[in-house]
Every structure is written in structure tokens, then in C-alpha cells.
Amino acid sequence: xxxxxxxxxxxxxxxxxxxxxxxxxxxxxxxxxxxxxxxxxxxxxxxxxxxxxxxxxxxxxxxxxxxxxxxxxxxxxxxxxxxxxxxxxxxxxxxxxxxxxxxxxxxxxxxxxxxxxxxxxxxxxxxxxxxxxxxxxxxxxxxxxxxxxxxxxxxxxxxxxxxxxxxxxxxxxxxxxxxxxxxxxxxxxxxxxxxxxxxxxxxxxxxxxxxxxxxxxxxxxxxxxxxxxxxxxxxxxxxxxxxxxxxxxxxxxxxxxxxxxxxxxxxxxxxxxxxxxxxxxxxxxxxxxxxxxxxxxxxxxxxxxxxxxxxxxxxxxxxxxxxxxxxxxxxxxxxxxxxxxxxxxxxxxxxxxxxxxxxxxxxxxxxxxxxxxxxxxxxxxxxxxxxxxxxxxxxxxxxxxxxxxxxxxxxxxxxxxxxxxxxxxxxxxxxxxxxxxxxxxxxxxxxxxxxxxxxxxxxxxxxxxxxxxxxxxxxxxxxxxxxxxxxxx
Amino acid sequence: xxxxxxxxxxxxxxxxxxxxxxxxxxxxxxxxxxxxxxxxxxxxxxxxxxxxxxxxxxxxxxxxxxxxxxxxxxxxxxxxxxxxxxxxxxxxxxxxxxxxxxxxxxxxxxxxxxxxxxxxxxxxxxxxxxxxxxxxxxxxxxxxxxxxxxxxxxxxxxxxxxxxxxxxxxxxxxxxxxxxxxxxxxxxxxxxxxxxxxxxxxxxxxxxxxxxxxxxxxxx
Numbered sequence: 001x002x003x004x005x006x007x008x009x010x011x012x013x014x015x016x017x018x019x020x021x022x023x024x025x026x027x028x029x030x031x032x033x034x035x036x037x038x039x040x041x042x043x044x045x046x047x048x049x050x051x052x053x054x055x056x057x058x059x060x061x062x063x064x065x066x067x068x069x070x071x072x073x074x075x076x077x078x079x080x081x082x083x084x085x086x087x088x089x090x091x092x093x094x095x096x097x098x099x100x101x102x103x104x105x106x107x108x109x110x111x112x113x114x115x116x117x118x119x120x121x122x123x124x125x126x127x128x129x130x131x132x133x134x135x136x137x138x139x140x141x142x143x144x145x146x147x148x149x150x151x152x153x154x155x156x157x158x159x160x161x162x163x164x165x166x167x168x169x170x171x172x173x174x175x176x177x178x179x180x181x182x183x184x185x186x187x188x189x190x191x192x193x194x195x196x197x198x199x200x201x202x203x204x205x206x207x208x209x210x211x212x213x214x215x216x217x218x219x220x221x222x223x224x225x226x227x228x229x230x231x232x233x234x235x236x237x238x239x240x241x242x243x244x245x246x247x248x249x250x251x252x253x254x255x256x257x258x259x260x261x262x263x264x265x266x267x268x269x270x271x272x273x274x275x276x277x278x279x280x281x282x283x284x285x286x287x288x289x290x291x292x293x294x295x296x297x298x299x300x301x302x303x304x305x306x307x308x309x310x311x312x313x314x315x316x317x318x319x320x321x322x323x324x325x326x327x328x329x330x331x332x333x334x335x336x337x338x339x340x341x342x343x344x345x346x347x348x349x350x351x352x353x354x355x356x357x358x359x360x361x362x363x364x365x366x367x368x369x370x371x372x373x374x375x376x377x378x379x380x381x382x383x384x385x386x387x388x389x390x391x392x393x394x395x396x397x398x399x400x401x402x403x404x405x406x407x408x409x410x411x412x413x414x415x416x417x418x419x420x421x422x423x424x425x426x427x428x429x430x431x432x433x434x435x436x437x438x439x440x441x442x443x444x445x446x447x448x449x450x451x452x453x454x455x456x457x458x459x460x461x462x463x464x465x466x467x468x469x470x471x472x473x474x475x476x477x478x479x480x481x482x483x484x485x486x487x488x489x
Numbered sequence: 490x491x492x493x494x495x496x497x498x499x500x501x502x503x504x505x506x507x508x509x510x511x512x513x514x515x516x517x518x519x520x521x522x523x524x525x526x527x528x529x530x531x532x533x534x535x536x537x538x539x540x541x542x543x544x545x546x547x548x549x550x551x552x553x554x555x556x557x558x559x560x561x562x563x564x565x566x567x568x569x570x571x572x573x574x575x576x577x578x579x580x581x582x583x584x585x586x587x588x589x590x591x592x593x594x595x596x597x598x599x600x601x602x603x604x605x606x607x608x609x610x611x612x613x614x615x616x617x618x619x620x621x622x623x624x625x626x627x628x629x630x631x632x633x634x635x636x637x638x639x640x641x642x643x644x645x646x647x648x649x650x651x652x653x654x655x656x657x658x659x660x661x662x663x664x665x666x667x668x669x670x671x672x673x674x675x676x677x678x679x680x681x682x683x684x685x686x687x688x689x690x691x692x693x694x695x696x697x698x699x700x701x702x703x704x705x706x707x708x709x
Contacts, residue, residue: 132665136672143679163682166642169632169676173649177626180656183663184608192662212607230495428694 003137003396012057013066013127013433015050016076019043019439020120028113033098033105036112037091043262044080046088048121049272051080067129067200074262075126078341082255083119083346083456089352090115090248092455097246107151108303109248118144118252123262132197134264135172135179138228139196141257142168160240167227167237175224175264182218182268199267202413206274212272212276222267222284230365232292235315243364244312247355250307254314259340262318265326266488271489273328277350285326290419292319297426305364306354309434313390316427317343322422326406331408333485338473339401343390346398347370350386350464351381357438362447370445384439384460390464391431392424397469452485492547494542497657501535502621502644502655506597509648510626513593514586515639518640522564525644529559532651542614548658555654558674559647562679567640589635600634618659625652643680662667663709 003026023043030036034430054073068076094111103111118141125137146168159235186196189208195201202209227234244251269281296316303309321343324336356379357372358364372380390398402424409417508528515521540548571577600623608616629649633642651674653681657666 136665136669139676143676162639162683165680166633168647169646169680170649172676173548173626173646173653176653177623177656179659180653180663182620184619184660187660187662188610194664196662197664208609210607212609216603216607295586374663408594452638 013068015031015360016047016054016080016123016127017066018119019050020173021472022124023119024113024116026109027116028109030112031105031109033108036108038339040112040115041084041087041091043288043295044084044119048080048084049120051123051265053078054440062451065129065133068088068127069487071266071487072126072212072263072479074337074341074480074484076123077257078121078216078344079122079126079256079259083252085247085461086251086255086352087115088281088455089251089355089458090246090409093248093355093359094246100359102152102484103246104153104270104467111148111151111485114144114148114452116164117250118257122256126263129199130194130197131179131199131202131267134199134267135176138175138261138264138356139172140226140262142172142228142452142458144243145241145249145253145257145406148178148249151246151249152244154244157244159364160237160244164241167234171224171227171234173224174227178217178222178224178268178424179218181213181220182271185213198357202271203274206271207276209271209275211275211277211279214275217318218272218279218284218370220280222265222288225241225261226288229258229265229322230292230318231288232314232315232319233288235292235296238315239308239311243305243307244449247307247351247358250311251351254311254351255344258314258318259344262321262340264320269325270488278456282326282328285322286416287326288325289321289323290317290416290423292316294419294426295319297423299429303365303434306358306366306369306438307351309366309431310354310390312351314343314347314425315424316389317347319423320405327409328413328489329412330482330485331404332412333488334481335401335404335408337369337481337484338469339398339405342397342401342469345391345462346386346396348461349466350383350390352459352462353383353386357383360446366435366438368444369438371441373439375443375446378456380439382463383457384435385463385467386436386459387397387431389437389463390468391428395467395470400470400473417451417467419449474489475484494538495614497537498535498659499617500540500623501657502553502618504531505535505576505655506621506624506628509625509632509652510590510593511578511646512644513589513628513632513635517577518638519568520572521641521644522567525648526560526564529555529564532537532655533560535655536658543661545662547667550667551654551658552673555651559651559677563647563677565627567643571640573674576640579592584619589631593628593631596631597624600624600627602607610623611660615659615661619656622656622659625649625655628652646680 010127020043027036027039030039050175054068054076056067058322098105119143122139125134128134128137128154146161146165183196186202186209188206190201192198230238242253262292272278272281299312303312321336321340324332324339357369358377361369389398392398392402406421409420492541508531512524515524516561533552536548536552536555540552601620604620604623608619624696626649629652636642642646654670
């Protein structure tokens with residue numbers, strides 16, 4: 001395998017950037033929808049394959065702006081996989097949107113080009129070995145998603161894009177100030193210039209950095225990247241952006257972009273944890289996580305739009321993940337990693353289902369979607385399985401991670417376990433209550449004839465993976481996650 | 490000379506905080522745009538001074554970007570837009586000048602209290618510059634939350650961004666400063682274009698999208 005890799009004209013780590021980067025330009029020139037969708041799938045698939053090779057082949061971190069370690073390879077493989085399956089879903093979904101005239105055919109080149117540009121910027125953010133470059137990549141990812149959210153050019157879509165843009169920009173600005181402070185802290189120790197922003201040198205010298213500056217920097221970084229993660233007081237852009245944009249973008253936002261911001265946050269958390277005099281970053285993350293969890297739990301009951309409902313569920317789960325990483329320790333970190341993986345897979349699967357539901361019913365209003373299991377059995381039952389998984393019912397993977405998280409919290413901080421379990425039950429109740437209305441009862445009329453066969457493949461693949469993870473986690477994966485959990489401290 | 494270069498750097502950075510305060514109480518958009526142009530001019534001078542005392546010629550590029558783009562092109566473009574949309578005669582309620590100014594003073598005090606001890610080990614130019622830059626950033630945020638109008642919010646965001654550029658140039662030898670200032674200029678350009686499209690759509694296109702919505706509702 002690795003002998004074969006040496007035959008390539010470029011390293012696999014460059015390929016995960018080069019493939020989407022080149023594809024973005026090619027797709028910007030393809031006005032035909034079918035060809036564009038195929039090239040998009042092909043490019044996403046290739047990126048995923050190259051990402052897989054990173055598991056065996058690591059580049060030398062001293063020679064490049066990019067680096068791969070055990071932590072970010074998890075994010076890259078997961079991200080490119082969801083990017084690939086979403087591109088398959090997107091092909092049938094966008095085809096239908098063009099048929100009904102919701103999306104103008106002229107926007108196809110723009111949509112596909114932006115899809116790959118987003119993939120490029122996320123991979124850049126995940127592989128960057130420079131905190132400044134990472135910031136630029138997250139900014140680029142924000143800009144591309146803003147443009148995608150406003151794609152339908154309706155009043156609501158433009159408003160959602162605007163809100164996302166303003167809040168995202170403020171978040172990005174605060175993150176930049178934090179990044180500048182990190183550089184200021186590193187400069188007296190590492191010296192002026194590029195080296196003082198390189199992640200690998202930063203972490204190697206973490207103990208010598210000025211703890212006061214690191215503390216202040218972390219506050220800004222947490223507010224800044226936390227806005228992009230969608231943690232509670234800073235989440236306002238997230239539901240609108242999920243509800244008004246095209247559904248493949250909702251899937252990518254929830255499944256990937258939130259993870260990229262979380263990854264940035266985790267990197268800086270590691271930096272602070274490696275400095276013995278800096279404030280412990282854990283309690284801050286735990287607080288924000290719990291606030292997000294409980295706030296989103298209550299908000300779930302008030303949603304009337306199906307995509308907004310699952311957007312709030314994303315806030316809830318990002319809160320859970322932040323809580324897990326904030327708790328720290330091998331077990332909670334393991335639970336956090338597993339939960340992040342399961343959430344990405346499940347939530348994007350749910351958005352695949354919801355996108356088709358919204359198309360066949362012609363609405364996103366929960367009240368107008370009834371009896372789905374009767375009118376569209378495959379779709380309806382897939383949605384039931386997906387929602388059961390996201391609500392944390394056994395035997396799905398999310399149950400495993402939530403169980404691990406709750407039991408480790410009970411063992412270490414029993415008082416924190418009370419709000420945690422309360423939040424979980426709150427969200428569980430809301431989701432089950434909404435699901436019964438959507439899935440069962442007398443079916444509401446459909447606008448699309450049953451003859452149309454959308455691609456169910458990505459949806460089923462994701463759910464099967466989540467189910468397998470719930471029943472049995474392969475040994476190497478467990479060992480890998482345990483290793484990363486130790487790295488995170 | 491050492492003493493003088495320090496004082497001049499502080500004077501220019503302090504000037505930006507002062508101009509930020511002036512922005513807080515502008516209740517006419519055109520007046521606000523003029524003050525913002527002044528803000529960008531002071532930023533450009535400050536960056537140029539940093540470039541000179543750090544002997545870092547690439548920072549002159551950042552200064553030139555600040556001067557040409559933020560002090561001339563964007564204010565002029567927004568000026569045209571405001572006149573074209575006919576909102577230039579509107580008087581904006583800024584929510585009581587007194588309380589806003591007091592909050593502004595509180596934020597400046599906060600940034601001094603936070604940054605000066607935290608950056609105690611850094612060199613004096615960077616230390617004071619960081620505190621003043623944080624003041625500019627917080628005042629920009631304050632402006633964004635006290636204003637309702639989209640254009641005023643953008644001006645608030647751009648003044649916030651000026652504070653970031655000030656902080657980045659004050660950090661001696663920081664890499665990627667020029668690239669980041671270019672990346673931010675792209676962001677600002679997007680914002681301005683976005684406002685343009687957004688406002689125009691709001692004014693002329695409402696009927697169209699409404700018809701589309703009715704169509705979707707009607708099908709159900």
C-alpha cells in the first residue's frame with residue numbers, strides 16, 4: 001500500500017487539498033447538472049480515498065505547512081466520508097430542486113464549485129500546522145457556507161445568510177484576536193516570525209509560554225470558534241442557516257463544519273492543558289456545553305420547522321461533545337470522540353431523510369408532515385431509525401457514547417451528572433414527541449408521485465454504520481480512539 | 490528616539506480609540522461614514538508608523554490597503570449606496586448617547602485591566618497597543634449591538650476589524666499579517682456587496698419572492 005503511494009506525483013496530504021481545489025475550478029465551468037453532479041461525486045470520493053491513505057502514510061511535519069497526527073486524521077477521514085456521501089445525496093436532491101424550479105439551473109456551477117471549495121477549506125483547516133493558516137481556512141469555510149445558505153435567493157434565505165454572516169464574522173474576528181495573543185505569548189519563547197505560529201513548535205514549548213496571555217487568548221478563541229461550533233449563547237445563526245439553505249448544506253454544516261470549529265477549539269485546549277500555570281480550560285467548556293444542552297433541550301419543544309428541529313438537536317449534541325471534552329480524562333474524551341463521530345454520521349443521515357421528506361411533502365412545517373411510515377415506508381422508517389439513534393436509544397452508537405459519558409460523569413462529578421441527564425431526557429422527550437407525529441397516524445398528502453426513486457444509499461450506509469458501532473466497536477478503532485483520548489489529556 | 494517612537498505609536502493607537510468613541514454618537518449615516526474614514530486614516534498612519542519603527546516594509550502594504558480600501562473606496566461606495574437607497578436623511582436612535590458612552594468607557598477600562606497585566610512580559614509597544622486594540626474591538630462590538638441599521642452594523646464591524654489589524658501589526662514580526670489583512674478585506678468586500686444585494690432585494694424584489702411563497706403555500 002505505502003509503496004504504491006510513493007508512485008503518486010504528490011503526497012496524499014496534498015491530495016486532500018489539491019483534489020477539491022482543482023475540482024472547484026472544473027465544476028465552476030460545468031453548467032450541465034448531471035455531469036456536474038457526477039464530477040462532484042467523483043472528486044469527493046477521490047478525496048475520501050486519499051484521506052484514508054493518511055491512516056498509513058504520515059508526512060514529515062518539519063517540512064510543510066501541513067501535518068497529520070492521530071487527532072486530526074479522525075476528523076479528516078470522518079469529514080471526507082460525510083462529504084462523499086453527501087455529494088451522492090446532493091445529486092438526487094438538487095436534481096429535484098431544479099425540476100420544481102426552486103433552484104435556478106444557472107446556480108449549478110456556483111453550487112458545485114462552492115461545494116468543493118468548502119471541502120477544500122475544511123481539509124485545510126484540519127491539516128494546517130499553523131494557527132494563522134487554520135484561522136484563514138475557517139474564515140474561508142464560513143464564507144463559502146454563507147454563500148450556499150443564501151443559494152435559494154428567497155427573503156428568508158438571504159436573511160439567514162446575513163445573520164450567519166454577521167455573527168460568523170464577529171466570531172471569526174474574536175478568534176483572530178485570540179490567535180494574535182497566542183503569537184504574542186509564543187514570541188518571547190520561540191522567537192519572531194513563522195515558527196511562533198506553527199502548531200508543533202507551540203505545543204512543544206507550551207509549558208514556557210506566558211500563562212496570563214494564554215488565558216486571555218483562550219477566552220477569545222473559545223468565544224470565536226465557539227460561535228462556529230454553535231455553543232449556546234452564541235448559536236443564533238445556526239438554526240436559520242440550517243433551515244433556509246439547501247439540505248445537503250445542512251448535512252455538511254452539522255456533520256462537518258461544526259466539527260472543524262470544534263477541532264480548532266480542541267487544539268487550543270491541548271495547548272492550555274500543556275501549560276501548568278494556565279487556567280484549566282475544562283470547566284469553561286463544561287459550562288458552555290451544559291448550557292447548550294439544556295437550552296437546546298427546551299427549544300426543541302417549540303420548533304415548528306423540521307429542519308430547525310434538527311438544527312437545535314445539533315446544538316444539543318455539540319453541547320454534549322463540548323461537555324465530554326471539557327470533562328477530560330481518557331474515558332470522557334473517548335466518549336466525546338465517539339459521540340462526535342456518531343453524531344456526524346447520524347445527523348447527516350437525518351438531514352438526508354428530512355430533505356427527501358420536505359420534497360415529497362412539499363413543506364418543512366412539522367404540523368403538515370404526518371404518517372410518513374404509511375405513505376413512504378422506506379423513508380419513514382429510516383427517519384424513525386435515525387431519530388431513535390439521535391435521541392440516544394440503544395442499540396445505536398449514540399447510546400454507547402452517551403452511556404459512557406453519563407457513567408464517567410457519575411463516577412467523577414456526580415453533581416454535574418444531574419443537569420447532564422436532565423438535558424438528555426429533555427431532548428429525548430422532545431424528539432420522540434415530534435417523531436410520533438411525523439412518522440405515524442393518518443398520512444398527509446404528498447406533492448411528489450411515489451414513482452420517483454431518490455437515492456437512499458447514503459442514508460442507509462450511515463445508519464448501518466451507526467448501528468454497527470452501537471453493537472460492536474472494532475478493536476483497532478477502540479485502540480485508536482483511546483490513544484487520541486490520551487493525547488487530549 | 491526610542492521614547493519618541495513609543496509615544497507616537499501610543500498616540501496613534503489612542504487616536505483610534507478616540508475616533509471609535511466619536512463613531513458611537515453619530516446619529517446620521519453620512520456622518521458615521523465620514524468618521525469611519527477618519528478611523529481608517531488613523532489606522533493607516535499607525536500601521537505605517539509600526540512598519541517604520543519595526544523596519545518591516547511589508548507592513549506598508551497593510552497601511553496602503555487600509556488607506557485606499559477602507560478610508561476611500563468603501564466609504565465612498567457606501568456613501569453612494571446610502572444616497573441611492575434614500576436612507577441618508579434618516580436619524581437613527583442610538584439608544585441614549587450618555588449610557589452608550591459610559592458603557593464605552595467601561596469597556597476601555599475593562600480592556601486595560603485585562604490586557605496590561607496579562608501582557609506584562611511583552612515589550613511596551615505591543616503591550617499598550619494590545620490594550621488599545623482590544624478597546625477598539627470592544628467599542629466596535631458595542632456599536633454593532635446598539636445599532637439597528639445594517640449599514641451602521643457594517644461600519645461597526647469594520648471598526649472592529651481595524652482594531653484587529655492594529656493588534657496584528659503591533660505584534661512584532663507576526664507572520665501572515667498582510668495575508669490576513671487581505672483576507673479580511675475580502676470579507677469586508679463581501680459584506681458590502683451582500684448589503685447591496687440584500688437591501689436592493691428588500692426594496693425591489695419583495696413582490697417576487699412573496700409570489701413564490703404564495704405559490705408554495707398554495708400547492709399544499
